[in-house]
Amino acid sequence: MEIVRLASDGSGVGYTDGITTFVPRMLPGEKGKIQLTEQKKSYRRAQIVEIEQMSEERVEPPCTVYPVCGGCNLQHVEYQTTLAWKQRWVEDALRRIGGFTDIRVEPVLGMDDPWRYRNKAVLHRDLKGRFGYYREKSKDVTVFDDCLLLRQETNHRIKKMQQVIGECCEGIKTATFRESNRGKGLLVFDGNTENTKELDQLISKLKEQAEFSPQSCSITIPRGNNVFEGSGAQYLNEHLNDLRFKVSPRSFLQVNPAQTAVLYGLVLDWAGLTGEDEVWDLYCGIGTMTLMLAQRAKRVLGIEENPYAIADAQENAEDNNIINVRFVEGKVEEKLAALSETPDLIVCDPPRAGMEPEVLEGLLDIGPERIIYVSCNPATLARDLKVLCRNTYRIKRVQPVDMFPWTQHTEAVILLQRVER
Ligand SMILES: C[S@@+](CC[C@H](N)C(=O)[O-])C[C@H]1O[C@@H](n2cnc3c(N)ncnc32)[C@H](O)[C@@H]1O
Secondary structure (H helix, E strand, C coil): CECCEECCCCCEEEEECCEEEEECCCCCCCEEEEEEEEECCCEEEEEEEEEEECCCCECCCCCCCHHHCCCCCCCCECHHHHHHHHHHHHHHHHHHCCCCCCCCCCCCECCCCCCCCCCEEEEEECCCCCEEEECCCCCCEECCCCCCCCCHHHHHHHHHHHHHHCCCCCCEEEEEEEECCCCCEEEEEEECCCCCHHHHHHHHHHHCCHHHCCCCEEEEEECCCCCEEEECCCCEEEEECCEEEEECCCCCCCCCHHHHHHHHHHHHHHHCCCCCCEEEEECCCCCHHHHHHHCCCCEEEEEECCHHHHHHHHHHHHHCCCCCEEEEECCHHHHHHHCCCCCCEEEECCCCCCCCHHHHHHHHHHCCCEEEEEECCHHHHHHHHHHHCCCCEEEEEEEEECCCCCCCCCEEEEEEEECCC
């Protein structure tokens, strides 16, 4: 098969028997043998067997498990090429889904060093007791020695955990490693983690290792009803700008601290706050942006559905002596209707699914002068902007930020200006 174009997840696209066929990790202009892995009526998926004609854009991926790991899918091209692709994917989504034909999308803000940037790794356990990443579209696990997206210290911690746990504590199915930007770790075990002697022994053994001393990495076992037990502090402390944030094991935190600073910097810059502004931060998580906005605004309201995150947000405000914020726990689609004022600015940072229709209607009713939309999914972003920009708002700026190098994921910040009430 010959690859004729690129899909928006980085797969190559060609045709087998006239049917669109997606081949991950194959590039436009390449020819080769493929094997079909999935057949649907309107499309097929396949995997590379052999590449016979290679694109000049292809490079040797530095990671040894890249061909079989579901974590990264763009390591077979240069980093700058991936940034150009991501810019195009945002443009394509805005045009195809949103119907925006004349919007300028700025070049993606990439990283100077796009390796070892992640502060979180979710590892799954296979039947042999080995921990690793899921393969693409599979529950098979890829075991790795050195994940190039994680710091070396984190890779060492993972190896040590694997050695100590061996085949014991079968109930543990997932190990999530998180890390603050000052290097302190938090390991969360999930699965069937009832209070057993075996689990307590595991924690004792891990604590004896330098990698899991309470100063170096806490261990957390959720025991139901918001109870976490283990070793060390049962949360992370993160430092962003001049603020300190508590992050509970079940709360969201952006995974790329270096690019988070770039992303939040853009939001603060575009917010153009004067000190007299009323701001709402929808989908506010642990209140990271809420508190930063509050330092420059009159008042900020944060809305978030995760009870752990909202509790963190409240504590974070107190901890940083920020008093001009208020947090509301609940779904944005339910809480928005109960609010009657019109803020000057609304910042929204929804999950990949984007915003519910009720939220979009609510935003149009409330009608703030400006909206800043932070999105990690160009497709749902374009769908939502189509509604917001039908009559009321105009897109002023679109700036993608590379939060997830070597993966197909794309983050973008959009500034909307109200043009009509
Ligand atoms: C992409 S995160 C952004 C968090 C925060 N703005 C930050 O930068 O850390 C999305 C957040 O939305 C929350 N969330 C998801 N669906 C929600 C909903 N329907 N209503 C309120 N919050 C929601 C999630 O719990 C998560 O904390």
